[in-house]
Amino acid sequence: MNTTNTTVQTQEPSSRRLVMSMAIAGFISGMIIIAIYMLTFDTIKENKARELRLAVFKVLPHVSHMQKLHFKDNKLVVVKADGMDDEMIFAGYDKDKKFIGYAIQGKAPGFQDTVHVLYGYLSSNSNITGMEILDSRETPGLGDKIFKDMDFVGEFINLPMHKDIKAVKKGTKTHENEIDAITGATISSKVVVKIINQAFKKWSPRLAEQGNEPALELYEAKVNKESQ
Amino acid sequence: MATDVSAYEEMIKGLWRDNPVFVQVLGMCPMLAVTNSAINAVVMGLATFFVLVTSSFLVSSFKQWIPKQVRISLYVIIIATFVTVVDYSILAMLPAIHKELGAFIPLIVANCMILGRQEAFASKHNVKYAVMDAVGMSGGFMIALLALGSVREILGVGALFGVDLFGANFEPWVIMILPPGGFLTLGLLLLFFNWFTERRRQFLIKVADADRMLAVEKVSTEGVKDNG
Numbered sequence: 001m002n003t004t005n006t007t008v009q010t011q012e013p014s015s016r017r018l019v020m021s022m023a024i025a026g027f028i029s030g031m032i033i034i035a036i037y038m039l040t041f042d043t044i045k046e047n048k049a050r051e052l053r054l055a056v057f058k059v060l061p062h063v064s065h066m067q068k069l070h071f072k073d074n075k076l077v078v079v080k081a082d083g084m085d086d087e088m089i090f091a092g093y094d095k096d097k098k099f100i101g102y103a104i105q106g107k108a109p110g111f112q113d114t115v116h117v118l119y120g121y122l123s124s125n126s127n128i129t130g131m132e133i134l135d136s137r138e139t140p141g142l143g144d145k146i147f148k149d150m151d152f153v154g155e156f157i158n159l160p161m162h163k164d165i166k167a168v169k170k171g172t173k174t175h176e177n178e179i180d181a182i183t184g185a186t187i188s189s190k191v192v193v194k195i196i197n198q199a200f201k202k203w204s205p206r207l208a209e210q211g212n213e214p215a216l217e218l219y220e221a222k223v224n225k226e227s228q
Numbered sequence: 229m230a231t232d233v234s235a236y237e238e239m240i241k242g243l244w245r246d247n248p249v250f251v252q253v254l255g256m257c258p259m260l261a262v263t264n265s266a267i268n269a270v271v272m273g274l275a276t277f278f279v280l281v282t283s284s285f286l287v288s289s290f291k292q293w294i295p296k297q298v299r300i301s302l303y304v305i306i307i308a309t310f311v312t313v314v315d316y317s318i319l320a321m322l323p324a325i326h327k328e329l330g331a332f333i334p335l336i337v338a339n340c341m342i343l344g345r346q347e348a349f350a351s352k353h354n355v356k357y358a359v360m361d362a363v364g365m366s367g368g369f370m371i372a373l374l375a376l377g378s379v380r381e382i383l384g385v386g387a388l389f390g391v392d393l394f395g396a397n398f399e400p401w402v403i404m405i406l407p408p409g410g411f412l413t414l415g416l417l418l419l420f421f422n423w424f425t426e427r428r429r430q431f432l433i434k435v436a437d438a439d440r441m442l443a444v445e446k447v448s449t450e451g452v453k454d455n456g
Contacts, residue, residue, distance in 0.1 A: 013295045013297065017295060018295050018297055018298050021293065021294065021295055021298060021302065022298055022301060022302065022305075025302050025305045025306070026305060028309075029305050029306070029308070029309040032309050032312075032313065033309060033312045033313070036312065036313045036316045036317070037316060039316075040316040040317065040319065040320035043320040043321075044316070044319050044320050044323075047319075047320070047323045048323075051323070135327070137331070139405070139406065142402065142405070142406075184402055
């Protein structure tokens, strides 16, 4: 079969033929990629949105409705659009549409790649109610304990946030603003703490005064079912 | 019947005799990077399997129309298209695993084992043999990935496929899931593989020798009989 192949091509193919074959291959390949992109786009978007929503419900207990707030012109306004950017946070509300707390995102470079963190915050007693890692590429088995090690994650539940929190060596925690770092993942633990400190500094002056929180304008009704 | 035997032979050779990792030492990047747990190894193996089989099929079917001056670029276009398809499919169907494999799925394009099979085999053989060869080679690749991934996960985390094996008293060898552990394990596996192959060769030589001795003896005794 090889010989037929070479006899066909004994003459040098013209450059036009070479360019044409590349162009055709490129065109077909582009078509396939666009098709698979369009096929999977909705699922991927849905997955991400669901993940984020589930995370909000995890970090803010007793929440049944939520809405997105955008910090613009020195105040928080409710947004309905899809998508998320650095100037947006979530507000969580209970069954009676009463305000509970905020879920705030932050990110910073970790050991290998950017770590995205979402934490719940109660402005009434300035407590952090929980922390969830949205995205990270920390070393499997070590750095990924920032979301796999439940002891570490648990330290962020009801953590008072009166001053900056600090990661200390495991077992040496003495103050209430200190967090036991994970053995073997000191950098990753410190990154999580740093992200929360940064986000806290950025957002605490921006949050509405207590009692003045934006009222629930729209809520995502399906949420409750999915969170269970 | 004869063709079936040789097609089978093309498949079987990739699994052991010409194993892409242990014998050809190809595809080292994903080999070392994603084998820190068995499940990552399996997904990586499946992704490579899909890409290699489909690209081999296409390259082999279109080999008459691929001008040899631009063949490598065309192979890369074909491979890259399928890698993108796999990337989006995993992102849509298995978002959790995609999180872990992340950067390494697009890198399948650069796996020299895949390009190597197109150039060395698929472009010179007909579709049936090309697909059989691709199945065998990616099967061999998956076996190697799984071997490495299991050893590293068992020693480095004390678990296999996420199932705890040794209980709380086991102190994991953290180094095994870090990059050095990959090199150590691969080195030891290569050592074992070569030792085994060499032993088998020696054994076969011994058997052949014994056979020859037996034959010689038989001839000489027959000769004696004739003389008598």
